[in-house]
Amino acid sequence: MRRAFELLALLADGEEHSGADLALRMGVTRAAVWHQVAQLREQGLEIDAARGHGYRLAGGFEALDAARIREQLAPAAREALALDVLTVTDSTNERLLVALNAGDIHGHALLAEHQTAGRGRRGDRWISPPGSGLCLSLGWRFDQPPTTFSALSLVVGLAIAVSLRELGVSAAMLKWPNDILCDAGKLAGILIEMRAEAGGPCRTVIGIGINVHMSEESRRLIDQPVTDIERASGSSISRNRLAAVLLSALVDALPRFGREGFAAFRAEWSRYDACVNRPVRLEMPHRTVAGIARGVDDHGALLIEHEGRLEAFVSGHLLRV
Numbered sequence: 001m002r003r004a005f006e007l008l009a010l011l012a013d014g015e016e017h018s019g020a021d022l023a024l025r026m027g028v029t030r031a032a033v034w035h036q037v038a039q040l041r042e043q044g045l046e047i048d049a050a051r052g053h054g055y056r057l058a059g060g061f062e063a064l065d066a067a068r069i070r071e072q073l074a075p076a077a078r079e080a081l082a083l084d085v086l087t088v089t090d091s092t093n094e095r096l097l098v099a100l101n102a103g104d105i106h107g108h109a110l111l112a113e114h115q116t117a118g119r120g121r122r123g124d125r126w127i128s129p130p131g132s133g134l135c136l137s138l139g140w141r142f143d144q145p146p147t148t149f150s151a152l153s154l155v156v157g158l159a160i161a162v163s164l165r166e167l168g169v170s171a172a173m174l175k176w177p178n179d180i181l182c183d184a185g186k187l188a189g190i191l192i193e194m195r196a197e198a199g200g201p202c203r204t205v206i207g208i209g210i211n212v213h214m215s216e217e218s219r220r221l222i223d224q225p226v227t228d229i230e231r232a233s234g235s236s237i238s239r240n241r242l243a244a245v246l247l248s249a250l251v252d253a254l255p256r257f258g259r260e261g262f263a264a265f266r267a268e269w270s271r272y273d274a275c276v277n278r279p280v281r282l283e284m285p286h287r288t289v290a291g292i293a294r295g296v297d298d299h300g301a302l303l304i305e306h307e308g309r310l311e312a313f314v315s316g317h318l319l320r321v
Contacts (some may be wrong), residue, residue: 005087005113007036008045008091016053043114044129046215055180059213061131062239064111065295066084072244079252081138083109090117092137093193093207100195100203105139109247128269133228134210134239137180138250142258150314151262153178153190154269156206158186159249161272164210166245168233173274174292176302176318181274182232184224187211208246212239234283247257263298270295275320280318289313290321 010022019030026033037055045133046058070078089095092110094117099105101201114130140255142149142269157174162185163182164172170214171182180188191207213236229237256264275293280302282289291306301312 003032004036004039004043005046005130006059007033008040008065010055010060011047012061012063014057016056016232018054018083020245022055022067026321034091044132044215058215060188061235061308063131064113064243065240066111068240069111069243072241074248074251077244077248079170081109081247082107083247084111084138086110086112088114088116091115091169092135093205095189096139096205097193100139100205101267103202104141104280106141108139110137111141111243111264119224129215131239132214133212134208134242134246136243136246137205137207138247139203139205140250140254141184141203143200144258145196146261148262148299150266151296152204152206152257153192154262155220155257155265156190156192156208156250156298157273158265158269160190160208160210160246161252163242163246163267164188164229167229167237167242168235169233170230172272174269175320176272177315182227185228185230187229206250209248210242211243212231212237259299262300266300267298268296273316279321281319281321282313283319284316286311289316293318 006026007022010025011017019033022033023030037049041047048056048058066083070083083127088146092112092115096105096108096110112135115135154177157180160180161172161174167211172187173181175181178190179186188208188210190202194202194204199243207246211226213230214226214228273295276295278293280291289304289306291304294303294305294310295303297312301314303310303312304317
């Protein structure tokens with residue numbers, strides 16, 4: 001993919017570039033340029049081509065830049081975080097989990113332009129063509145995890161929703177336990193992986209994927225309704241700005257969660273709840289429950305009213321019906 005990203009940088013301005021010019025600048029043949037264009041198209045990028053004119057990347061491309069992200073962080077986040085950007089990796093979560101075996105990853109934020117093996121919850125593949133979204137992972141250690149620690153994904157989801165609204169995505173909502181939605185579909189997802197010691201600290205890797213600009217081709221690769229920031233807000237948003245706002249929100253929320261637990265976030269989370277008082281179905285390995293969602297409790301458990309009673313659930317796949 002190295003050559004493909006070299007081409008992507010040349011097409012970043014969204015303007016038309018001839019195959020001959022691109023070949024000259026890359027030091028390759030025009031056939032090699034065509035091959036790299038085909039490779040990028042396979043990843044879901046929209047690259048227009050016209051005989052006698054050249055190639056154009058629809059919407060252009062803003063590369064992730066660690067320095068630009070860092071300069072836009074809130075002061076507390078700038079102090080707390082180490083920040084790295086990779087061009088291609090298997091999975092940002094996997095990279096931090098490997099690093100966890102060798103040392104402390106607390107406060108290490110890792111972003112990637114492209115993941116070859118991005119993961120979502122329930123083992124789903126997270127599809128995000130280069131430049132189309134934000135793929136980041138954050139290492140965080142809780143020395144004394146709160147009793148409501150299972151609600152960590154809800155707190156992370158709230159930080160994402162608040163950040164998106166700050167950037168103009170006014171319709172961002174939350175679906176228990178870890179999806180961010182707009183009316184048209186899924187906008188972002190969360191995958192949290194952890195290593196805990198009995199009676200000791202819990203070390204977590206918080207993985208976040210946010211759709212920023214998804215082409216029609218990349219949307220067809222995903223087996224569920226999805227949307228992106230541009231469709232949801234009607235405008236483009238800098239991925240570097242998005243990363244800075246989100247990381248700043250996480251650095252603010254995570255220590256507070258460690259001190260106060262989920263009860264401190266419950267009221268605000270409920271304001272973003274996309275399912276409250278709506279018919280839902282919760283699918284679990286050995287049971288399916290249909291009823292009316294009634295929000296979450298102080299521990300982050302989902303409350304469903306069914307068969308004349310209110311029951312709390314701590315896991316499952318939630319569907320709006």
